[in-house]
Amino acid sequence: MTYDITIDGKNYRLELNRADGRWSCRLDGRDVEVDAVLARPDVLSLRLGDQAFEVKCERVAGDMRLWVASAGFAVEVRDPRSLRGRVRAVDDHGPRKLTAPMPGKIVRVLVSQGDEVEAGAGVLVVEAMKMQNEIKSPKKGTIQKILVGEGAAVNAGDVLAIVE
Amino acid sequence: MFKKILIANRGEIAVRVIRACHELGIAAVAVYSDVDRAALHVRKADEAYPIGAPAASESYLNIQKILDVAARSGADAIHPGYGFLSENAKFAKACADAGVKFIGPNAAAMDAMGSKTRARKAMERAGVPLVPGTSRGLESFEQAEEVAARIGYPVMLKAAAGGGGKGMRLVHALEELTSALEGARSEAERSFGDREVYIEKAIVNPRHIEMQVLADEHGNTVYLGERECSLQRRHQKVVEEAPSPVVDPDMRRRMGEVAVRVAQAAGYTNAGTVEFLVDQAAGDQQKNFYFLEMNTRLQVEHPVTELVTGLDLVHLQIRIAAGERLPFTQSEVAIRGHAIECRIYAEDPDNNYFPRPGKITLLLAPSGPGIRLDGGMYEGWTVPMDYDPLLAKLIGYGTDRDQAIGRLTRALNEYFVGGIKTNISLFRRILSDPDFRAAKIDTGFLDRLLQQKRAEAPTDPKTIEVVAIAAGIFAIMGSAAAGAGERSAANDSSNSKPTAPSNWKSAARKEATR
Numbered sequence: 001m002t003y004d005i006t007i008d009g010k011n012y013r014l015e016l017n018r019a020d021g022r023w024s025c026r027l028d029g030r031d032v033e034v035d036a037v038l039a040r041p042d043v044l045s046l047r048l049g050d051q052a053f054e055v056k057c058e059r060v061a062g063d064m065r066l067w068v069a070s071a072g073f074a075v076e077v078r079d080p081r082s083l084r085g086r087v088r089a090v091d092d093h094g095p096r097k098l099t100a101p102m103p104g105k106i107v108r109v110l111v112s113q114g115d116e117v118e119a120g121a122g123v124l125v126v127e128a129m130k131m132q133n134e135i136k137s138p139k140k141g142t143i144q145k146i147l148v149g150e151g152a153a154v155n156a157g158d159v160l161a162i163v164e
Numbered sequence: 165m166f167k168k169i170l171i172a173n174r175g176e177i178a179v180r181v182i183r184a185c186h187e188l189g190i191a192a193v194a195v196y197s198d199v200d201r202a203a204l205h206v207r208k209a210d211e212a213y214p215i216g217a218p219a220a221s222e223s224y225l226n227i228q229k230i231l232d233v234a235a236r237s238g239a240d241a242i243h244p245g246y247g248f249l250s251e252n253a254k255f256a257k258a259c260a261d262a263g264v265k266f267i268g269p270n271a272a273a274m275d276a277m278g279s280k281t282r283a284r285k286a287m288e289r290a291g292v293p294l295v296p297g298t299s300r301g302l303e304s305f306e307q308a309e310e311v312a313a314r315i316g317y318p319v320m321l322k323a324a325a326g327g328g329g330k331g332m333r334l335v336h337a338l339e340e341l342t343s344a345l346e347g348a349r350s351e352a353e354r355s356f357g358d359r360e361v362y363i364e365k366a367i368v369n370p371r372h373i374e375m376q377v378l379a380d381e382h383g384n385t386v387y388l389g390e391r392e393c394s395l396q397r398r399h400q401k402v403v404e405e406a407p408s409p410v411v412d413p414d415m416r417r418r419m420g421e422v423a424v425r426v427a428q429a430a431g432y433t434n435a436g437t438v439e440f441l442v443d444q445a446a447g448d449q450q451k452n453f454y455f456l457e458m459n460t461r462l463q464v465e466h467p468v469t470e471l472v473t474g475l476d477l478v479h480l481q482i483r484i485a486a487g488e489r490l491p492f493t494q495s496e497v498a499i500r501g502h503a504i505e506c507r508i509y510a511e512d513p514d515n516n517y518f519p520r521p522g523k524i525t526l527l528l529a530p531s532g533p534g535i536r537l538d539g540g541m542y543e544g545w546t547v548p549m550d551y552d553p554l555l556a557k558l559i560g561y562g563t564d565r566d567q568a569i570g571r572l573t574r575a576l577n578e579y580f581v582g583g584i585k586t587n588i589s590l591f592r593r594i595l596s597d598p599d600f601r602a603a604k605i606d607t608g609f610l611d612r613l614l615q616q617k618r619a620e621a622p623t624d625p626k627t628i629e630v631v632a633i634a635a636g637i638f639a640i641m642g643s644a645a646a647g648a649g650e651r652s653a654a655n656d657s658s659n660s661k662p663t664a665p666s667n668w669k670s671a672a673r674k675e676a677t678r
Contacts, residue, residue: 001640005632012628016636027632036637042526042582044634051626055634056526058582064638066631070577070592071623073631077639102520103549128549129519156522 006076061157096138098161100154104128109150115143117163124148124160137163165486166190166241166265171205172230173245176540176556177464178205181243184478193237195230197223199548204540211237218550224248227255234264241265241485243478247552250461253278267485268434269460276430277458281324281362283430287455290429292422295441295454297364308345308363309338315365321345323352324360331355334366369606371442372396373408373453375423376469378480379433380490387420388473389499391437391465394605395594397517402587402610403594404465405504406472409565409603410442410451416499419453426458435481437463444606464507464557467536471503471561502565504572508539510553512585521547525583530575534561534568547584555586565603569595593618 005012015026023034035047042057056067064075108125111117122134123143144164148154170193171181178194182205185192194209199218206212213233216223223229225248234242242264244250253274259266268274277283284299296315301324302308312319312335321344323331331352333344345361353359371394379385392408393401411419423438439456466477484490511517527543539556541547547555558579560572573595579588594600597613 001636003636003639005635007628007631007635008623010628012632014632014636016633016640018640023637025633025636027629032629032633034633034637036634038637038641042638043528044637046630046634046637048626048630048633053630053634055630055638056528056580056582057634057638058526060522060525060583064635066634066638067580067582068627068630068634070589071627073628075631075635077635102522128521129551129553131519133515133518 002080004078004080006078007073095144095162095164096141097159098123098135098137098163100126100156100158100160101133101135102126102128103155104133104153106148106150106152106154106160107132109146109148110134111143111146113143113146117141117143123163126154126160135160139163166482168193168237168239168241169267169482170195170230170234170237170239170242170264171209171245172224172242172249173247174200174203174205174224174540174551175554176538177245177247177462179208179540180538181245181478182208184476184482187476188479188482190482193233193239195224195233197550199550202545204542204545213237218548220248220551227252227258230255231258231262231264234259234262239264241267241482243267243481244461246461246464251278251459265485267481268462269430269432269436273430273432274460277432277460279324280322280457281360283457284362284455286429287426290425292426292429292455293453295364295367295456298362301360301362302345305342305345308341311363312338312341315363318366318368320364320366321348321361322364323348323356323358324362325352325356325358331361367441367443367454369444369608370394371408371410371444371606372401372439372456373411373419373442374437374439374459374463375419376463376466376477377423377427377432377436377438378477378484378490379427379436380484381433381487382489384490384493385424385427385432386490386492386494386497387423388469388475388477388497390416390419391463391468392605393465394607395610396607397610397614401465401507403504403506403591404468405502405565405568406468407499407502410444415451415453422453422455426455430458432458432460434484435462435466435477436460464554465505467538467557467559468503468505471536471559472499472501473497474500501561501563502568503559503561504565504568505557505559506572506576506591507554507587508556508558508579508581509587510547510555510584511587513587513589514585517587517590519549519553520585521549521553522584523547524581526580527582528578528580530558530578532571532575532578534571535559535575536561541581555581558591566601569601 001016003014005014017024025032025034033049037045039045044055046053058065066073066075104126107127110122117137119140121137123137124135126133141163145162148160168191169185171178182192191210194205194212195215196206197218215229249255253271256266257271318336321333331348333348335341335344348361349359373390375390376388390408390411391404391406393404395403426438437459440453441456443452510521512520523546524543536559541555560568562568562571576591
């Protein structure tokens with residue numbers, strides 16, 4: 001298998017194959033000696049040469065985050081033969097959804113439908129555990145739709161508004 | 165001894181008390197709100213009763229519902245934990261009226277300590293050192309001006325019924341006094357329905373040190389040493405330790421004797437904590453300490469005292485409530501070693517420590533020498549948004565402070581909570597801070613630490629290599645593949661990824677729906 005791997009915004013090419021219980025691995029064209037044991041789901045014991053590492057995998061709403069010791073990395077794994085890259089590129093130009101990062105209650109709606117917003121401008125305020133959190137616009141554009149009203153209870157991942 | 169105890173609480177403290185009950189051969193009754201059916205305390209209990217809607221006022225704060233469960237279950241005592249009804253004198257009285265033993269002080273002692281001005285007056289009579297100021301509410305601006313001039317600026321205005329930093333104003337000079345007094349009064353009115361505000365000398369960057377006391381119902385009161393609680397954020401404690409690095413045996417004895425006097429003046433029984441402010445400006449030799457308030461409950465941070473005294477405070481609370489005498493005297497209490505507690509919260513360090521509930525997808529708990537973990541969570545559980553975001557308390561114990569820090573740091577590196585955000589990284593920062601290691605801490609420490617820009621350490625290329633290769637292996641093997649210890653090569657990649665979405669498939673689906 002060949003993967004394009006993005007770690008915190010930088011790209012790497014990984015070739016990974018298994019045969020006779022052994023991994024063969026090339027990272028950016030360089031051979032790496034790999035031995036891996038999945039200790040339990042989402043926890044990998046990895047040996048590169050003689051050095052040992054424990055890697056934890058966190059998956060939240062389709063995003064993958066890997067942890068080595070106490071450092072976390074946002075990771076994206078793509079198969080270069082797939083069309084996903086193209087699909088994502090289109091996504092960035094189209095309408096973007098604002099979703100609730102956590103379950104909570106909408107305490108304020110700061111804009112109206114049709115308003116122009118800058119990237120980073122506050123759109124809604126969600127309250128959870130007696131604390132308020134502003135949900136910001138991911139891009140400059142127009143508020144196409146607001147799907148919740150003040151006082152509404154929302155779950156993590158619920159779409160709150162769409163900015164075009 | 166009691167046969168059955170109802171625990172009127174949730175989270176880690178409910179689990180803590182249930183464990184103590186089982187250790188003493190007592191049955192434990194849990195109560196739970198609608199969002200807590202799957203909570204750990206319900207799983208650990210012998211009986212569990214629903215008490216209504218998630219809002220605490222409908223469930224954990226509802227005195228009638230809890231007493232109904234006590235009657236239905238036949239519980240002969242109620243442990244209130246901390247928070248919720250633990251310091252509610254009406255609840256203590258209602259328990260007594262219903263013939264159920266409240267594990268804590270009686271209503272009168274709670275009442276005496278409930279109002280800060282009333283407590284101040286009682287303590288003044290008992291000869292307890294107080295921060296200079298008034299023991300009654302301010303009647304006029306002129307009076308405030310006169311007292312402030314007498315004790316000297318800066319001064320602190322405080323709500324008599326207050327707590328949690330509400331109705332508090334720091335005043336540096338006369339010009340600020342009028343607006344601060346108005347602000348404190350209206351905030352006190354809004355928060356507690358009581359406009360009474362009093363004035364105290366403000367102690368700048370004090371240490372917050374508290375003394376654990378224990379009193380039986382036969383007139384015996386002892387102190388169990390102090391806890392250093394200076395590491396706070398928004399007036400909430402974050403790290404606590406015992407003993408305090410600045411308290412020597414002589415100061416411990418003096419503070420302890422004052423704390424015992426405070427408890428006796430209030431007719432106090434069971435476990436309680438007397439809080440003091442310690443003025444560091446006075447120099448190293450003669451530190452002044454002042455009575456702040458008394459907490460009439462078991463504290464969140466009680467485990468650090470348990471570790472350095474070798475006592476179990478919850479066992480003792482239960483024994484005292486059952487009418488037993490204290491099984492030891494003051495001279496038998498010895499402090500040994502050092503303990504530090506970290507409060508693990510579901511909050512996002514990258515977003516100003518905003519609470520972040522959600523589902524815990526992966527939980528790796530630390531263990532090993534000198535580590536105690538009091539938790540209320542488990543893997544697969546969804547942290548509800550309705551309550552305080554405290555998930556667990558991680559406590560490190562060692563022969564001395566350095567060893568406790570070393571063990572705690574090691575344990576924090578073993579600790580992993582996936583799927584939600586936690587403040588675990590904050591403790592790594594605190595524990596490695598040179599001032600913390602040198603025990604140079606005060607109540608302003610954490611705000612100063614959080615204002616510092618973190619030096620971005622460049623990522624080791626080896627780590628990036630590890631992450632890239634692990635990402636590829638996780639993608640091939642999928643999260644649900646393979647049991648513990650199974651060799652990855654033994655799995656057939658063609659049928660082993662029910663949860664890892666195939667990029668081929670998702671791309672194809674996206675294409676198909678266009």
